[in-house]
Amino acid sequence: MEISGALADKLLRLAKGERLPASTLRSGIISELIAEGIILEQRKGRAKSLLYVADAAALTAFLRNHYAIEDLSAYAAVFRKEELSRAELTRSASDSKLRAVRTFKGFLVNSYMPIAALLDGKKITIHPQAGTFQFIHSYENFIPDAGVVIVNVENAENFSCISLQKSLFEGMSPLFVSRYPQNQSKDLLKWLQGIPNDYLHYGDFDFAGVNIYLNEYKRTLGSRAKFFIPDNLESLILSYGSRKLYDRQKPSFDISEIEEAGIIELIRLMHIYKKALEQEALIALF
Structure with missing residues (x-):
């Protein structure tokens, strides 16, 4: 006992x-x-x-x-x-397993270009070798350069193949992060709250993706958070969107309260074409 x-x-x-x-x-x-x-x-x-x-x-x-x-x-x-x-x-107490302790904390990061940061007060560069990622364990003391945009990639396949999608992020210095496989923890969100960098949410272009963004990130990060909208979103939805995905999802948010122009446009296009788009479709384009 x-x-x-x-x-x-x-x-x-x-x-x-x-x-x-x-x-x-x-x-x-x-x-x-x-x-x-x-x-x-x-x-x-x-x-x-x-x-x-x-x-x-x-x-x-x-x-x-x-x-x-x-x-x-x-x-x-x-x-x-x-x-x-x-x-x-x-x-x-002599029993180190007395209480469950989460020793494996943190989140994955990826980048197709060198990204400067500080970790525990020391300069580091995030630029994983192709086929690998970096895992940030001491995230409380991980500080990217101020000009770096944090891009949260919701889908694991898009995260692992991010170099194929770099044309989507031209003109910015993006650090890609993923809450998987640690999605049961709040480490990523805690870290985002503690840094001033702009935040870009790269998720599915459907009601579920918007819901995750609004309820988990926009609500916490406020005006520095934006939902990623590709320039050719309309043609992507028209060509690669799914009617089944649109039909089986319903918005769990009040559309009238949304002020972000990109999301308003995304919802408008989904309703026009009765389609929604999974972000994996963007990998196949490059």
């Missing part, structure tokens, strides 16, 4: 002399401590009782011997931290 963060907090309060209602301390571990005489009961009326610790040293010894918790305060603290290391958990 493991001691949860919530129970650790309550044990810490007891160790500091607080008296807590027995009704808030229903646990097998609490029963053990009562049986050992470490936690005592104070009756308050016919139905209510308070639990307290008379000897904090005895509680410390019990936790050390039975649960390998050397420092209850440190043990409780690690459960409150957003990110933990195995070493921190090991110092407070």
